[in-house]
Amino acid sequence: MHARSVQAQTKVADLTADQTKADREVASVRARRDRDQTRLDSGQVTNPKDLQNIQHEIVALDRRIASLEDDELEVMEELEGAQSELAVATDALASLDARIADELAGLEVATAELDASAEALRAERGPTVERVSEPLLQLYAKVRESHGGVGAAALRHKRCEGCRLEINGADLREIAATPSDQVLRCPECNRILVRTGESGL
Ligand SMILES: [Zn+2]
Known part of the structure; x- marks a missing residue:
């Protein structure tokens, strides 16, 4: 039960790292695309060859962004699955802990009761023993x-x-x-x- 929880925790941590990496990658490609778009819109690039290159790059970057976003979505779905697995494992562990605590509390009560009755019997035995040869x-x-x-x-x-x-x-x-x-x-x-x-x- 504990192993299952640790496994789920590791999976969530790995996928969270994957998601952060994917986010960063998308952001970096998008920033480059925005820079290209700004240069295109500024009117400062006049050479037709340069303009065409920028336009081609924007198309390629759009494609790259779309593919990265697909990957990102996949990671997110996987992460959601792992998170709910972790929640189930954590719940099971918590209820197991609660059961153990209950049993221990019951055991403590029973032990205290036995101690008390043993004590009472010992107290009773004392005066009786004195009367026996x-x-x-x-x-x-x-x-x-x-x-x-x-x-x-x-x-x-x-x-x-x-x-x-x-x-x-x-x-x-x-x-x-x-x-x-x-x-x-x-x-x-x-x-x-x-x-x-x-x-x-
Ligand atoms: Zn007999």
């Missing part, structure tokens, strides 16, 4: 590392919320009989299992 904390860290970042899960409606599997009746009876201060592990995924009021025991 050191051996349990170590066990939690170990299980979390080997279980995709989730070291402990709630037991809710007879189901471990870590592995989402339902605990069978025999295991449930065993869990129900275990003292509440003893750490439980999910018989399916081995995560630390936390009993809740809705465990279904």
